[in-house]
Amino acid sequence: MIAQLLHDASRRQRRATWVAILLAMLAAVAGVGLLAVSGWFLTGAAIAGASGIAAARGFNYLLPSAGIRAFAVIRTLGRYGERLFSHRAAFFALADVRPALFARLAAAEPGMVFSRPSGEVAAQLGSDVDALEDAVVRRVTLPGALAGAATGLVAxxxxxPWSAVALLVGLAAMRLASRGLSARLVTAHVQRRADAMTRLKAGYAEYAACGAEIAVYRLVPRIVDAMAADVDDLEAARLAIVRHEAVVQGAQMVLAAFTVAAVLALANGGAPLAAAAALAGAAAAEAWSGLVRTDMQRPRVDDxxxxxxDMASLQPRPPHHDDIVRLAAEPVSFSSGEREVVLEPAGRLLIGGPSGAGKSRLLGTLLGLREDAPQRIHVGTIEVRELGLESLRRLFASAPQDAALIAGTVADNLRLARPGVTDAEIWDALETACLAETVRALPQGLDQWLGGDGARLSGGQRKRLSLARALLAGRPWLVLDEPSEGLDSATERQLAxxxxxxxxRTGTGLILVSHREGLRGLAASTFAL
Incomplete structure (x- = not known):
């Protein structure tokens, strides 16, 4: 599945990829031509100079000099262009893969999503996706290496013919050695490095969520000690990879040297042609050795x-009914045993009960975030567990008890509600949530950076910003869990x-959980747990 996602993303960059392939092949051919002509030219010039003044004057140095300059310019521009376009294709392809993976994660069953540590997800969407870059660049590297090898064989x-055979055998030996040594020496350490990096990112994400407590209780030294083993493991894996990569590269250099020596020894037709063949073989070996990086990166890509x-294979549960627009006009009913409360469209319901009775669990089931509420909940005649998360998202806008905000500006957090939200709508929602004055007082207003999880705001302000976001979503039902917690009485009355x-004004239905008397008056009926 991830291979298909990467293939689809790469297809959208096929124009840049083809340009990179052509430039890579041109650079490889020019590189071999540069050394071949240079070898022929220098050897021929030396022989002509040693043969006397007449031979030296008759030697044509203009055409070879022009060819050397042309090959040098083409090689330089080709390599620059190949790297520019190949990395452009890779970066844009990976930029498509990340949101595709995140979309699958967001649409999956909540139980499968919430069981994943946030740090592990961050590592997968970060370093693991970055590792796929070589899978895109590899499509450019191989044609360039083949073009360089073919040009060297022609020289x-x-x-x-025996010079060509020697070069062919040498290139084959380089290829076999690269693949064999890379698989044997590098694979285990690459996986070890990836595992250590994932553990570190997962641990960092968990500790960062408790940053204030860590600072207050002076736990930094203890946390550093707790993460030291993973840091040491990561550094040891990196050092082992560097050492083994040096072994692989050294083997390639040795084989390339023997190959060039064999080409030179078996060449015939005169010293200039022998020098051209030897240097062409060296250039072909250099182009061919570009595949070594692919071999060394293959374990990381495969891992x-x-x-x-696992993330790419996540699939959303299909809704029981496709006609979600019709469902928006249907009543919502809650039942437990013989008790049942039916909430008509635009109705208002308070879910009551003591702390720990399961109110938040009931709301989570209503929103499709969990499935363990003992009560039965229907939208129209359809049980919410059959509708699935994607369908329920179109029906209910939620402001949860634990308001989650992104590391961004006020506007960034509010524009998550739906595409195309205007500033006028944002200010109207902030006025309704009793937060407009607070935002106006911020140095940059809507563009004020809030930090991770809205760190610049108080708990009550974060709740009201989450409430404003739910208002902007434009769903048929508004689900609020303790929206006035942390507010003073006057602000709570104004919010109500x-x-x-x-x-x-909007004809929106309300499903409310609140222990505060100031908001209970919003509800026309109660479903007590």
Whole structure:
């Protein structure tokens, strides 16, 4: 599945990829031509100079000099263009893969999503997706290496068939050695490095969520000690990879040297042609050795593909009914045993009961975030567990008890509600949530950066910002869990009045959980747990 996602993303960059392939092949051919002509030219010039003044004057140095300059310019521009376009294709392809993976994660069953540590998800969407870059660049590297090898073989044939055979055998030996050594030496350490990085990111995410407590109780030294083993494991894996990569590269250099020596020894047709064949073989070996990086990166790519496969294979549960628009006009009913409360469209319901009775669990089941509420909940005649998360998202806008905000501006957090939200709508929602004055007082207003999880705001302000976001969503039902917690009485009364007016104006239904008397008056009926 992840291979298909990467393939689809790469297809959208096929124009840049093809340009990169052509430039890579051109650069490889020019590189071999540069050394071949240079070898022929220098050797021929030396022989002509040693043969006397007449031979030296008759030697044509203009055309070879022009060819060397042309090959040098083409090689330089080709390599620059190949890297520019290949990395452009890779970056844009990975930029498509990340949201595709996140979309699958967001649409999956909540139980499968919430069981994943946030740090592990961050590592997968970060470093694991980054590792796929070589899978895109590999499509450019291979044609360039083949073009360089083929050009070197042509030069070798000009110096004699045995020179070409020696070059072919040498390139084959380099390829076998690279693949064999990379698989044997690097694979285990690549996986070890990835595992250590994932553990570190997961641990960092968990500790960062408790940053204030860590600072207050002076736990930094203890946390550093707790993460030291993973840090040491990561550094040890990195060092082992570097050492083994040096072994692989050294083996390639040795084999390339023997190959060039064999080409030179078996060449015939004169010293200039022998020199051209030898240097062409060296250039071909250099182009061919570009595949070594692909071999050394393959374990990392394969490991990342395996890690991401689980996320890529997540599928949303299909809704029981496709006609969600019709369902929006249907009543919502709650039942437990013989008790049943039916909430008509635009109705208002308070879910009551003591702390720990299961009110938040009931709301979570209503929203499709969990399935363990003992009560039965229907939208029309359809049980919410059959509708699925994607369908329920279109029906209910939620402001949960634990308001979650992103690390961004006020506007960034509010525009998550739906595409195309205007500033006028944002200010109207902030007025309803009793937060407009607070935002106006911020140095940059709507563009004020709030930090991670709205760190610049108080708990009550975060709740009201979450409430404003739910108002902007434009769903048929508004689900609020303790929206006035942490507010003073005057602000709570104003919030209740604003919400009542907004519900009347928009015709939105309300499902409310609140222990505060100031908001209970919003509800027309109660479902007690």
């Amino acid at each position: 070798g044939i000009l110096a004699g 990342a593909m395996e890690r991401l496969e 009045a604003n919400l009542s007016a907004w519900l009347d």
